[in-house]
Amino acid sequence: MHAVRTLGAMLFAVIGAIGTARAADGSVRFDESSKTFRLDAAKVTYAFGVDDKGQLQSLYWGPRLGVSDRLSAAVAPAPGDAIDGNINRVRQEYSGWGSGLYYEPGVKITFPDGNRDLVLHYVSHSIKGSILSVVLKDIERAILVTLEYEIDADTGIVRRSATITNRTSTPVIVEQANAATWFLPRSRDYTLRFLSGRWAAENSVNERPVQPGKTVLESRRGTTGMQNAPWFAVRRNDANETQGQVWFGSLAWSGSWQIAVEQDQIEQVRISGGFNPFDFGYKLDAGASLATPSFYAGVTTDGIGEASRLMHRLELTKILPQAPNPRLRPVLYNSWEATEFKVDEPGQIALAEKAASIGVERFVMDDGWFGARNTDKAGLGDWVVNRQKFPNGLKPLIDRVHVLGMDFGLWVEPEMVNADSDLYRAHPDWILHMTGRPRTEGRNQLVLNLARADVRAYLFDALDKLLSENDIAFLKWDYNRSWSEPGWPEVAPDQQKNVYVDFIRNYYGILEKLRKKHPKIEIESCSSGGGRIDLGVMHLTDEVWTSDNTDAFDRLRIQDGFTQAWTPAAMMAWVTDSPTWVNNRALSLEYRFLSSMQGSLGLGANLNKWQPQDFATARRLVAEYKAMRKTVQQGRLYRLISPQGGSEQSATESVSADRAHAVLFAFLHSSTEKYPYPTVRLQGLDPDAKYRVRAIKGKFDERTPTTASGAYWMNAGIDLLLRGDFQAAALAFDEE
Incomplete structure (x- = not known):
């Protein structure tokens, strides 16, 4: 069809056979008796169905349900009041703007005769391999919307998109086109996390309560932009980096985009995203189609950190060009x-x-x-x-x-x-x-x-x-x-x-x-x-x-924000000269290397000004990086100590897919009043395996064992000897 439509279809590998895919690989099922669709994979269930009025209703999105658990959309919700109307109580999977709809629609169209009312009802569906397609049609005019769903077997992340087809005899103007709307359980117990920024200060992590009204994340710049990233996470208020329920998602679009997070009058939270409707008006000729970007979203009960790791895994195995086995990034x-x-x-x-x-x-x-x-x-x-x-x-x-x-x-x-x-x-x-x-x-x-x-x-x-x-x-x-x-x-x-x-x-x-x-x-x-x-x-x-700002200290915060949404495998990080043009801050070459070694390592310094000892240091650390880069680029990232909010410390840990190797990076801004660096407790190791620790840079307490179990490193932890200003350490942990 169009290049955008082709791109969306390419992003997941086809699994299974036509019909219901195997549950182990990511199940897509339709229950004829209850008129419900259900997608199951990893630890996630996503379900929606057709009610007795032909409306497509969202039913459930959360931790995986039992195989025998039944959901039903047979009856539309109870009528609303005279002010808000009935249609606004229906959790429509994809809505046309019409019939008294007040919240963010999936699609809004103006017809040549001035009509702008669009009401979409279920027509048909098909399941081909892992892809579910559901066709909706306006109740009177030949406007069709084909919704596409696919769930990733490894992560439970769902990909959704919509294709709008004009089968009338005249052109129409599409004034708004979202890829999807995601519904969360009704609650007041939500906090929105998002990324904002500007040139040289990208990926600031922000949080705000989800409250009645609408929060809009967007770019109107014709491109993705730095002011917001096309990513969101909504957590329960008691969730944090390591535990608690989190819903998260990301748009696959490099032009002007919008993600809207709404809470309505009955505390229903919905998240919609797609083309930015500002200054938007796509002329759709008779017989033509417009495909939206794909919108990916997932859910976890294991905190913000696991939400990030799931996105990283999806990007490595389904998104990057060489997926599922992307080449390691060269230095x-x-x-x-x-x-x-x-x-x-x-x-x-x-x-x-x-x-x-x-x-x-x-x-x-x-x-x-x-x-x-x-x-x-x-x-x-x-x-x-x-x-x-x-x-x-x-x-x-x-x-x-x-x-x-x-x-x-x-x-x-x-x-x-x-x-x-x-x-x-x-x-x-x-x-x-x-x-x-x-x-x-x-x-x-x-x-x-x-x-x-x-x-x-x-x-x-x-x-x-x-x-x-x-x-x-x-x-x-x-x-x-x-x-x-x-x-x-x-x-x-x-x-x-x-x-x-x-x-x-x-x-x-x-x-x-x-x-x-x-x-x-x-x-x-x-x-x-x-x-x-x-x-x-x-x-x-x-x-x-990642950023034109290569100041190694600033980069700790920028890279922390980046990894909320994107894999370190794609995160370019350069070692440049010190002081930089950004802050006129002097940082040691080793500090600059360790900051950059948390992603895909590059160098941008003026080598014509280096001294022999600089080349010797760089040669050693480049060799160390090559030994660890598979773990850093393609392992599981744990953000142990956040650099956000003016923190004096920062620490990350990368663990190889087989848990045989881990590397710890730790940074100190400034020590004060003789307080020691906090004990660092690792995550993600095999508790029963034995790991030998080795210092790449820095020292640790002399009482620390050189070999201990994964359980020891994760519970007793390790005490690093970091004192002074802008200090850094890196340790390798290798299974014996």
């Missing part, structure tokens, strides 16, 4: 902070030689290699090698990088253009703009209208040529500004708002086509730091850039 070096725009062949080769000497596996040349690119004011859009800087093209540099035992990567920013560029001079109409209005620049650049077929073709051809002519293993795909004036004057006025969907479809389409034609290419999603991180882009890119 990379990026040239930006060493050279900025002043790149040339001799200078990059000199950096590559230094990077190879400490064990780097991937050398990435950043901005400045193309067009007339000497500052950020020119050259974007002209993806041809600058022959003044590279007289013989990129091949001599790439060949030298390969001789040094590394693969080669390159920075690009395809969706942007400078006004001072050959591309803009030739095609000023190719950018997002509104006729007769100013063309606002950000970072001296404009946004290409990727919704246009000719722009999509140009960008694919330019990148394809670059990859075909050069042995490039990696693209750092940047995106350095939000949208403004999102007009599309070349199409009819009633079609211009399609840009919000068609732009992202074409972005995904380029990524898909490049990966298909160049199957060895790996891609990083970057957007002035963490401005484009979501499950949609993560399905098509191998890693994401």
Whole structure:
């Protein structure tokens, strides 16, 4: 159908046979007698059904029920009062805006005759492998909505999406389209957790009580954005990091999005998400369909930490491009902070030689290699090698990088253009703009209208040529500004708002086509730091850039927030120079390494300024990281001490999938009044196994046994000898 629809279908592997999937693999069942659907997997049951009026009702979402437990939607809820009406008491799985509905609808449509009433009733369903499809139709007009459900066998996370099809004879305008609405049990006992931020300060963890009214998390920027992440968690008020019931979810969409958390007058909590309805109006021609993003959500009784680990597992086994066995992220070096725009062949080769000497596996040349690119004011859009800087093209540099035992990567920013560029001079109409209005620049650049077929073709051809002519293993795909004036004057006025969907479809389409034609290419999603991180882009890119802020202390909080929703396997973390431009704070090289070793390790320091002892330290810690990276990137993460709220301490632990290895990272901001560092109690080990502890960096109490049971490390714990300012330690635990 459309690229967005194809993407949603790709995100889960098909299991079982047509009909009911095996319970062990994730069961999808329909009970004809009670007209109920039930999805069971891992520790979760999700159920909904058809009532006697043909409405699709949510019935249950929580810990797994018994096989023989019956649920029924046969009768609609008791009538409401005259003010709120009956329809608002029905827990509709997917509602049209109509018939007196007051809360957030699944879909809102305007018809050519001015009618805006839409009432959806059940028509049919099908089960194909692990995928359940349910068809709804308006009670009078030929508008169909196909709901798709799939439950992940390992995590119990449910994927939902909706496809709206216009089978009338005229176009309609879709003014709102959500992927799903999730219902929680009626209660006042909820706290919402979400992520907010800005440039250089992404992923702040926030909490607020769920109260009557609506909390909106969103981006109106045309892209995922930093101001909110498309992720939520709602916990019972007594739940915490290690225990208690938590519902959580994440949208797979890289454009403008919205998640709304509502509590109504009868204390019903519902969470809906999909395209942002602000400035939205998708013209849906007769016979055409519009697919929403996929919305993933899960539930656990084991706290916020387990909610994160379930999302990490889903991302590793179902979302990332190489799932279920994604490649370990190589240690990379990026040239930006060493050279900025002043790149040339001799200078990059000199950096590559230094990077190879400490064990780097991937050398990435950043901005400045193309067009007339000497500052950020020119050259974007002209993806041809600058022959003044590279007289013989990129091949001599790439060949030298390969001789040094590394693969080669390159920075690009395809969706942007400078006004001072050959591309803009030739095609000023190719950018997002509104006729007769100013063309606002950000970072001296404009946004290409990727919704246009000719722009999509140009960008694919330019990148394809670059990859075909050069042995490039990696693209750092940047995106350095939000949208403004999102007009599309070349199409009819009633079609211009399609840009919000068609732009992202074409972005995904380029990524898909490049990966298909160049199957060895790996891609990083970057957007002035963490401005484009979501499950949609993560399905098509191998890693994401967490933040432009590489201050190793600030990164403890940023990375803690990141791991609420996203796997450390995709979390790029660089060791850069100290002090950084961010805070002018001086931190030791070892501290900077240990902070970055909690994710996918990279280096961005100016190696031309390093001393011999710096290279020796880096060489040792890069080797240590390579020994532990499978555990860090693909193991189970336990956030033992949170850095949030101005905490003086921070500690994380990663445990390998087989529980044979663990690595502990601990950080101290400042010791005060001779108080010792808190005893650290590990989690997730095999209580009956014996583990030997080894200090990678730092010391622990001399009375600590070198070998003890998992039960000992988890209950008695370990006392680290951390004193002073900005101190760090790392310990390895290996099963004997």
